[in-house]
Amino acid sequence: MQYKHLTEFLTSNAMALQQGPIAMIFVEDEIEIASTLRHHKEIGFAKVLAFIPDVFDLPPDLKDVVHRIDFDASLESDVQAAVNQVAAAAPGVWMFFCFNAEYLFFPFCEARSVNEMLSFHEEERREAMLTYVIDLYADDLSTCPNAVSLRHAHLDRSGYYALARNHCANVAQPKERQLDFFGGLRWRFEEHVPTSRRKINRISLFRAKPGVTLREDHSFSEEEYNTYACPWHHNITAAVCSFRAAKALKRNPGSRHDIKTFRWHNSEKFEWNSQQLLDLGLIEPGQWF
Numbered sequence: 001m002q003y004k005h006l007t008e009f010l011t012s013n014a015m016a017l018q019q020g021p022i023a024m025i026f027v028e029d030e031i032e033i034a035s036t037l038r039h040h041k042e043i044g045f046a047k048v049l050a051f052i053p054d055v056f057d058l059p060p061d062l063k064d065v066v067h068r069i070d071f072d073a074s075l076e077s078d079v080q081a082a083v084n085q086v087a088a089a090a091p092g093v094w095m096f097f098c099f100n101a102e103y104l105f106f107p108f109c110e111a112r113s114v115n116e117m118l119s120f121h122e123e124e125r126r127e128a129m130l131t132y133v134i135d136l137y138a139d140d141l142s143t144c145p146n147a148v149s150l151r152h153a154h155l156d157r158s159g160y161y162a163l164a165r166n167h168c169a170n171v172a173q174p175k176e177r178q179l180d181f182f183g184g185l186r187w188r189f190e191e192h193v194p195t196s197r198r199k200i201n202r203i204s205l206f207r208a209k210p211g212v213t214l215r216e217d218h219s220f221s222e223e224e225y226n227t228y229a230c231p232w233h234h235n236i237t238a239a240v241c242s243f244r245a246a247k248a249l250k251r252n253p254g255s256r257h258d259i260k261t262f263r264w265h266n267s268e269k270f271e272w273n274s275q276q277l278l279d280l281g282l283i284e285p286g287q288w289f
Contacts, residue, residue, distance in 0.1 A: 002068040006082055009049075009069050010089050016067060017090035019046045021118055021205075023104075024086060024097040026073040027052040031148050031247065032101040034059050037066055039103045044113030045096065051082060073099070080214050087208035094118045096205050097214075098240055101148055101247065104131070104204070106238035107285040109274045118205065120288050121236055128225035129205040131238045132160075134282055135184035136270055137246035137262035147246035147262065153270040154263065155241070157280055159183050160200075177227035185245045185262060192255035193245075204240055235286040239277050241270065 003009040009016075023045040027033055033056060041048050050058070051071035058068060073079055083097050096104060096114075106117050121129060136153045138144035144152070160183030164174035181201040186193045202218040203225055212222045219226045229235045246262060249255045270276070277283045 001064070001066070002070070004070050006051075006069055006071065006085060009067060010085070013067070014089065016047055017086070017093060020090070020093035020095065021045050021114055022047045022049065022086070022090070022093060022095045024049045024051065024083060024095065025100060026071070026079050026082075026097065027056060027100045028073050028244075029100065029247070030056055031146060032150070032243070034062060035150065036098075036100045036102060037062055040096070040098075041065060043104065043109055044115050046115070049086070051079075076216065080216060084213045087206075087212075087214070088210070091208050091210050094122075094205065094207050098204060099242070099244055101243040102133075103241045104238060105241055105274050105277055105283065107236060107274055107278060107283055107288060117236060117238075117288065122207070124230060124235060124287070126230060126235055127207040127209065128203050128220065129236060129238055130228045131202050131204040131240050132181060132282055133184075133200045133202050133244075134239045134241050134277070135186065135200075135245045136241050136243045137185065139261075139263055139267070139269075141250065141259075141261055145250065147250045148243045150272075153241075153243075153272075154267045155270045156184050156188075156264075156266050157268040158266045159187060160282070175223065175226075177229055177231070178223070179228060185249060188264070189249055189255065189259065192249060192252070192258070202240060205238065229286075233287060234284060236288050237283050237286070239283045241277075 023040040025036055049067045051069050054070045134155055136155055137147050138149035139152045139154050162179040162181045165178040165180050167173050180199050183200055186198045203220055212220055
């Protein structure tokens with residue numbers, strides 16, 4: 001199931017988008033492509049779309065279960081356009097997007113599927129879910145120069161904070177139930193990160209709706225999609241555990257030689273389970289028990 005471009009996929013296999021939830025994985029480099037695709041297939045996504053450069057290959061076990069679309073994800077504007085194009089083709093369907101070497105975790109994901117979680121979330125009259133991008137990094141950069149290691153992945157157990165999100169027209173008036181979240185590598189190495197890239201909140205899970213589009217900052221044109229909870233109580237939140245920032249900091253010439261290690265006194269080994277994220281307060285179950 002390989003397509004030369006997104007238009008070919010949408011015109012020749014539109015039925016593939018009728019059943020959700022759908023995961024869109026945008027591949028930027030050759031790192032951990034297979035593990036990313038397998039993870040999202042295993043947690044219950046009905047369809048996995050791999051937007052991947054044609055120079056990269058997929059293992060045989062994935063070729064029959066993943067819809068491969070030739071795509072260059074080097075420009076975020078192209079990623080944004082692709083997400084909006086898929087969403088426009090499947091109104092009412094739950095969708096998720098991330099990049100390679102990023103892994104979605106939600107409360108109780110070891111025993112419950114993403115479809116179960118989204119069904120409950122929808123019953124609470126929610127059409128989008130806040131996800132925190134939690135930076136992962138290898139503990140030893142001398143043995144893992146690209147900062148990626150599944151076996152020796154670490155994360156920050158503290159150092160996260162939130163600021164009010166203000167209206168552009170009225171900076172004194174914060175937006176209701178919206179916050180900007182910070183922390184992880186983007187906070188600790190902020191001198192190497194553009195201001196617009198320092199936030200760790202992303203609306204990764206959303207229900208496609210006519211006229212509602214993804215914006216450049218990974219928020220949506222409908223403000224209710226960008227809220228962290230409904231007006232009545234807390235809702236489920238999830239995490240995208242991501243090596244993306246670590247890869248970029250070790251790849252970029254401006255930061256590559258300045259960073260000898262990502263470890264600090266608040267580093268903790270990532271256990272690859274949702275309970276650890278719940279214990280650290282990085283995700284919450286809301287009313288879902």
